[in-house]
Amino acid sequence: MYIPDIETKSRKDIKVFQEVKLQKTLSYLHKYSGYYQNIFQQNNIDIANILTLDDLQKIPVTTKDDLQKFNSDFICVHSDKIIDYITTSGTMGEPVTFAMTDNDLDRLAYNEYISFSCAETTKEDIFQLLVTLDKRFMAGLAYFLGLRKLGAGIIRTGPGLQKLQFESMKRFNPTGFITVPSFIPKLISYAKENNIDYKKLNVKKAVCIGEPIRNPDFTLNELGKKITDNWDLKLYSTYASTEMGTAFTECSEGKGGHHHPEMIIVEFLDEN
Numbered sequence: 001m002y003i004p005d006i007e008t009k010s011r012k013d014i015k016v017f018q019e020v021k022l023q024k025t026l027s028y029l030h031k032y033s034g035y036y037q038n039i040f041q042q043n044n045i046d047i048a049n050i051l052t053l054d055d056l057q058k059i060p061v062t063t064k065d066d067l068q069k070f071n072s073d074f075i076c077v078h079s080d081k082i083i084d085y086i087t088t089s090g091t092m093g094e095p096v097t098f099a100m101t102d103n104d105l106d107r108l109a110y111n112e113y114i115s116f117s118c119a120e121t122t123k124e125d126i127f128q129l130l131v132t133l134d135k136r137f138m139a140g141l142a143y144f145l146g147l148r149k150l151g152a153g154i155i156r157t158g159p160g161l162q163k164l165q166f167e168s169m170k171r172f173n174p175t176g177f178i179t180v181p182s183f184i185p186k187l188i189s190y191a192k193e194n195n196i197d198y199k200k201l202n203v204k205k206a207v208c209i210g211e212p213i214r215n216p217d218f219t220l221n222e223l224g225k226k227i228t229d230n231w232d233l234k235l236y237s238t239y240a241s242t243e244m245g246t247a248f249t250e251c252s253e254g255k256g257g258h259h260h261p262e263m264i265i266v267e268f269l270d271e272n
Contacts, residue, residue, distance in 0.1 A: 001251065002117040006262050014261045019052055022265065026050055032076035035066070053265065061269065067096045067243065075099050087136045088242045098138070098242060105145065108138070108245065111263055112146020115249035118258050119207055119236040121176070123151030128168060130179035131209065132158050138242045139209060143178050159183065162190040166198070173202040181208040181235070184227045198231065205234040207249065213237050218255050 006017055026047040029036040040047060043060060050058060067074065075082075083102055087095040100108075121127070127147055133140040133156060147154050155168050159180070165187060168174070177184070184206065191198035206227075213224035213235050220228060224235055239257050240247035246264045248257025259266060 001120060002114060003258075004114060004260070004262060007258065007260065015053060018261055018265055021262075022053070022056075023047075023051065028076070033074060035062075035070050035073035038073070053267075056265070056267065064096070064243070068094050071097055077101055084141070085136060086138045086141075086242065096242075098245070104245070105141075107263075108142040109145035109149045111246055111260065112142050113149040114260065115238065115247050115258075116146050116150055116152070116207070118251050119238075119249050120205075120252055121147075121150060121152055125176055126153030126155065126172060126174040127176045127178055127207075128155045128157055128165070128172075128174040128203070130157055130159055130165065130177055130183060138245075139240065142247070143207075162187060166191065166194075166196055169201050169203060175202055175204055177203060177206040177233075178209065179206060180210045181206070181213050181223055181227060182211055184231065184233070185223075188227075188230050203233065205236065207236045207238055209238055209240070214254070 006014065009017070030040060030047050039045070039060060039062075045059060049055065077099075081101050082099040083105060084100040086098040086100060088098075127143075129140065129143060129147075131137070131140040131143065133144060144154060144156070153172070153174070155172050155174055157164055157168050160183075188198065190196070211223065213221060213227070214237055215221050220235070227233060227235065234252075235254075236250045237254070237257065238247050238249040244264055246260060248259060250257055
């Protein structure tokens with residue numbers, strides 16, 4: 001299992017590391033981001049005074065509404081540098097576009113590379129990807145890029161299509177799934193209805209996205225139990241969002257997603 005050195009450091013060392021990165025990021029935003037140029041000017045913020053993580057409270061919170069209303073103002077590069085266009089699902093209002101450069105795609109690949117490695121994936125694994133790569137969906141692309149960087153095999157079946165899923169399992173012998181966990185009981189039902197001995201297939205684990213499989217105390221919730229009671233799969237929970245461009249994935253302990261301090265500064269806010 002590969003874990004970056006910074007993730008094993010003390011909280012003090014991580015804080016110092018992140019504060020250096022924060023100052024570089026603020027300098028970049030001040031130079032290239034129309035949105036943050038306006039925020040700094042309107043609020044009389046001198047970025048030279050933002051030196052620590054605690055200083056972040058001096059900058060107004062950027063909300064989903066801001067991303068929707070000022071979407072293009074967040075883009076910091078010329079249009080000829082944009083390689084891929086990603087949008088959110090739009091379940092909370094108008095979809096938000098995220099314009100991805102080569103570097104952004106490399107970042108996605110690295111994040112999923114360390115996430116899959118954390119979830120005990122190696123280049124010997126073959127993963128059946130039961131999520132879409134089309135419709136401007138970030139996660140499917142990120143998983144593909146991460147597995148490719150890791151050197152693991154990939155079977156791009158997409159969601160649904162139970163018949164195709166089992167045909168692929170029999171033909172390619174995948175060791176794992178990447179899927180919305182509520183789809184696994186549907187696979188189990190299909191297998192039972194069609195006399196498929198699914199328990200003898202080579203699949204041993206599943207990276208579960210989009211839905212929780214654990215209770216707050218990290219025990220499996222009803223969905224997680226429904227899966228493991230009927231199929232001996234090792235489940236790894238992962239949490240992510242398009243806005244963060246970062247995923248937090250479990251290791252074998254199943255005690256919550258690993259934080260990647262080299263990827264993102266995480267701050268928990270109350271309703272005020």
